[in-house]
Amino acid sequence: MKKINVTIWNEYRHELAEGQIGEYIRKIYPHGIHTFLAEKLQSEDFEIKTATLDEPEQGLSDELLNNTDVLIWWGHCAHDEVKDELVDKIQKRILAGMGLIVLHSGHMSKIFRRMMGTACRLRWREAGEKERIWTVAQTHPIAQGIPETFVIPNHEMYGEPFDIPNDGKIIFMSWFEGGNVIRSGVTFERDRGKIFYFSPGHETFPVYHDAVIQQILTNAIRWAAPACYVPPRITKQPESPEIIRTENPLKAINTTVLHK
Amino acid sequence: MKKINVTIWNEYRHELAEGQIGEYIRKIYPHGIHTFLAEKLQSEDFEIKTATLDEPEQGLSDELLNNTDVLIWWGHCAHDEVKDELVDKIQKRILAGMGLIVLHSGHMSKIFRRMMGTACRLRWREAGEKERIWTVAQTHPIAQGIPETFVIPNHEMYGEPFDIPNDGKIIFMSWFEGGNVIRSGVTFERDRGKIFYFSPGHETFPVYHDAVIQQILTNAIRWAAPACYVPPRITKQPESPEIIRTENPLKAINTTVLHK
């Protein structure tokens, strides 16, 4: 069986923060969100690697990137530090077929905004309130085994309006105690690549500890993995499939009014 | 009546080329495509300006951009010369409500690719063959007054697969003598901005001389103009619309298994 090569990229700054907040976060994710997820998402059909912002080449060498089938992205306070050249490379790789799973605050990451073409803004409030998630596309591969509704007891609020393109297929929608709603699980296709944005997962709420959340991410990896067959791309017409007009295009100059 | 401020941006290189080809193109567009269009698209509800790549600030000062309601873009051989900072500004302006009309080879422009998130590649062949256009969305504002089908006698072929996002609404589809098809008129919405890509319009075929093509562009300007009312954007929740959870989020740490 060919395994799916998964790379979990994490900004990895919050978990290393000094003081009380860093200590607090490390109680939830002692070795970073990436390490935690790498362990929890283990599956016999996955080959999981991790990468972080402060590693050489910001964690993503050409070799690693070119061998990644699905890239998971967690970033928050250091989006701007990610180099544009790296974003270019990741985009190219996605368009060629790599899957991208963008988590939580990654909605503002350079790579997600690049893929969407929008600013990807939403409303937010950090209050630790109850979030109820509804499975809207119940038969979608990402929703396999997921109940119709479930609860995250305390979470940061993310709300509409969320400026993503209209072709975002809604898999999950969320309700927040404080009065907000959001499309919290949305898929996109861009050329040959599949993208899944999933909003649950703040650094100070233990959301990724939850088994349902882990199941959703596992499903998303399988869904986002590249299709098995990719036809060879032809960038120029081979020798034009049919009749080629070889006549002098200059003739066209005479046709000032085309519709006579 | 408040007029629609239209800015027609042209790379303006082909029309200034030396030698036979430049001379040939100047027979079609003596003062550039931008000047030609500015004249032909005149209407009492439009205030039309032009801008070109080699002008100061690449033609688009902040003042001009911030006063543009609809930007028309024609570029081909110098896409790479457009500065990223300018692309950033245009994108921001589109997301805030400015309309964008991308013509022909502009499918590879930085601004169109930025808005789409894809490479926007298509198949092409420069052969001067017949193109037949079909109006697919007959009641769309851009199709008002346009016949169900019409012909451009000689044109460069642009063909599928055309890697644009799935939410592109098809207004026109084209048939080429040589065996190709393409979604040749497609609309997108990105945040508050409307985008229309229209493939007819090469520099050596007198496509913009055609009255039907001019009508389509006129319709597109009116369609892409910003909506009259734009509610004030709130980037942070005012004081949270409802119950705010003020309790200590640290409590959440105890909930390791969320669904009990």
Place this chain on the structure above:
Amino acid sequence: MKKINVTIWNEYRHELAEGQIGEYIRKIYPHGIHTFLAEKLQSEDFEIKTATLDEPEQGLSDELLNNTDVLIWWGHCAHDEVKDELVDKIQKRILAGMGLIVLHSGHMSKIFRRMMGTACRLRWREAGEKERIWTVAQTHPIAQGIPETFVIPNHEMYGEPFDIPNDGKIIFMSWFEGGNVIRSGVTFERDRGKIFYFSPGHETFPVYHDAVIQQILTNAIRWAAPACYVPPRITKQPESPEIIRTENPLKAINTTVLHK
């Protein structure tokens, strides 16, 4: 100015009910929801008529239907009594360009289900809870003048999953006190007709008394009105636009393997 011919159709059964509940509803809508809306939605560009289920021809004669630009539909307990022949006629008229605005419990009406192709089921709970509405597509014509968020203090809950087709463009989304969310304002296009589903508006909650709700319906009427220009439909190719193959199709029988 050509006025928009609006017909407000109401099942008109709840408002005539005997006993305490009927009395109660008549306090809100003394002469029926249709009469109330006809008065409140008055505008100099609208010509409003009403129609009800128990009138001759179920309220919609051919003459009235053929002169209706936008049909508003309110039904609930008598969906099944609407004749299939009438549904056929309404569908035909919508596909030819008439707008359809479906209110509240009309999600289960024959005409809405016919247009959607799905059962249009949703979750519900009649509890009189708070509904908060969010304007997701803030620059859409239906959202003109509507605040980013507003509240209906007491309403029946309608919730996801709501099985409508994926091309439903979300204009509004709702949050309910009891933990549910729904796409509460959604538009569709079907051939030449525009459709708007809007969930607020139960018979025992005075939702249509609200000025914001009335503004949304007014906007929706203008949005759903037919486009001014409709090109003549050709059901058969006129004389085939190009080369017609007149050769005997029997020849094709020889081509058992087509791709050689």
Place this chain on the structure above:
Amino acid sequence: MKKINVTIWNEYRHELAEGQIGEYIRKIYPHGIHTFLAEKLQSEDFEIKTATLDEPEQGLSDELLNNTDVLIWWGHCAHDEVKDELVDKIQKRILAGMGLIVLHSGHMSKIFRRMMGTACRLRWREAGEKERIWTVAQTHPIAQGIPETFVIPNHEMYGEPFDIPNDGKIIFMSWFEGGNVIRSGVTFERDRGKIFYFSPGHETFPVYHDAVIQQILTNAIRWAAPACYVPPRITKQPESPEIIRTENPLKAINTTVLHK
């Protein structure tokens, strides 16, 4: 391995026609299109049955329908004879998860029109002209192993405008010698069911003899088969997930102006 239960339904009238035309068609499909396809689409993961209009219960007993995972539909001259009650049952089954593959002239079948909500009209010309098909969604499961472009040497023309809903995802687009284009392979999702419309396949052109066409249909069966996990549907809220408002809804009558 659980096999996919495929039922191929054929109107089966053309193949039984008297005279020269019937004789001609029987040279291509001696025992009907259904029998031919049942043989050619054989695969170890399929359990294929056939059904025809003139069999008892129009070929589709409740038992057969309820055990069908993917229904393939070929009809042309007898669409009107299919009973509405049967169409109701098929629709219900599709919404519950059965896949539907609609072939060629089936675009006008009652079941396809029911699922689309539109009249599904297109332009056509029976001339035996060349059709070139382009694979637009190259990584879609239905396109696995299909070349970027291929030719049907002689076929009936089907052309745009084709009035299907906007959420039709384009898998294939076709070019016709006579100047027409069409979205010839399009997918839809309706509640839990997947639908694929594929236009190639007239009764007098041996299109289904082609190996590429057969591969597309094989792919489509696998794509349209129901998802493995379907969560139990709850038609009423269990005991309301959160706070239920039990207070008297009559209170609402006092709130005549809601937004104060």
